Amino acid sequence: MFLKIYKNSFLAPLKTLIPIFIIHFALAIVGGISIKITDSLQENVPIATLFGVISALSSVGITGLGIGEIVLVFASFRKAVATDEAYLTYTLPATTGQQLGARTLSIATWYVIITAISTVATFVYNAFSGKGLFLTDVMPSGEINAEIVWLIIEICIMAVVVIASVLLHVICGILLAQKFSTKTKTKSANAMTVLIGFAEGFALMVIFITLTVTLLSSGNMGVVNASPHVIIWTITVVAGALGGLCYFLSYRLMGRWLNLA
Amino acid sequence: MTSALEVKNLNKKYGNFLALDNVNITINGGKIIGLLGPNGSGKSTFFKCVSGLLTYEGQILVHGRPVGAESKKIVAFLPERTYLDLNMRVCEVFDFFFDFYDDFDVNRAYELLATLGVDRNAKLKTLSKGTKEKVQLIAVMARKAQVYLLDEPIGGVDPAAREFIIHTILTRVNEGATIIISTHLIRDIEDILDEYIFINGSKFISYGSVKDVHDQGKTVDEVFREVFRCF
Structure with a gap:
């Protein structure tokens, strides 16, 4: 029963998150390329400014999406336990420990995945910007x-x-x-x-x-x-x-x- | 032989409001029972206590099992609201029930669905209110549970839908199971009831056989109106 609840609560936000992950990586690529273009077109101020704005918005977007993704995971949990769907959740033949443990573990799993995706997106951003990875700084x-x-x-x-x-x-x-x-x-x-x-x-x-x-x-x-x-x-x-x-x-x-x- | 449902000294309070007042009742298996009472009398509260959705004082045993994970394996509860994820497709709802309930008969579920003419791949949010409720009912009735708790299954739906629901209850219930139906539309449901319970002001005030009422030349609906007369 623990694994069934874990599987279902893990899969619940998946359909919503997959397109957001795709946008996340797309923004990282767009942001990185924009920085590269900004650096290479310094003499053309309007174009450089435009791509500078795009790269800044992409950075904000990447950060916002990372936070938004984890909020969505918690929203999925809230939907299962604090809305009308709780009628279904709490009538499942499961103990309290199984319910809480499985759902907590699925949230933790998503947290690890989202952190990994955000980290990779940051690396992609830096790679496309031509500035290389920043590993040595940390x-x-x-x-x-x-x-x-x-x-x-x-x-x-x-x-x-x-x-x-x-x-x-x-x-x-x-x-x-x-x-x-x-x-x-x-x-x-x-x-x-x-x-x-x-x-x-x-x-x-x-x-x-x-x-x-x-x-x-x-x-x-x-x-x-x-x-x-x-x-x-x-x-x-x-x-x-x-x-x-x-x-x-x-x-x-x-x-x-x-x-x- | 253990009773289907044994309730002793059941009390439920919401803050200072007493929703169920010292309920004591024993229900044997294999019956269709109407839980009848006016709005706010405690019908839904009773169902939620038996289903494990509310904490309470007293004792509830379902086929000898206290309310918990073990009793939930044999109790099928249909609440009065839509409680499924509306982004799910009908087939996903059935997969979910099949996953969690060992007694879920997926073939039975699709047989019933076929009579509605609903596409199994349709998302619940694209269905009408009445069809959503029917899908919920199918998911519950496709379980071979020992106790079914149906909270206002025919309220708010058209007469044709009511007929479908009543027919489904009669023909698809697990043999030997106990069904408790709460409603205030007594005329529509009376013909299928074996017993009735009247509830009013958080108390169970009467529990009897429908046949006995009919033998007296009355209907349960008439008795209800006499008991719950407002003026």
């Missing part, structure tokens, strides 16, 4: 030794925990919004709760990204006077605890506290 500076390797492993563990926590925050936000909407029947309560889930989740993500970039580029914490390992594990534990709390709340909301209007 590699750690200095000599690679055991300490650096261990730091990278710790950062990877933190990344997985933080991303899982972010996803669980949003899932919990969606389920809380559904709960509030049956009580208050106001769209504002609904929207506010989902936004809180997104905001808290993405705040964690920003902290993680900032920390990672700081560590990789400078090897120390700058303002914060603490060992990088302590900082990493503190964030990992806090994110893990918050994620666990969100999972517990979500489990309750889909199980013992379920009340479909």
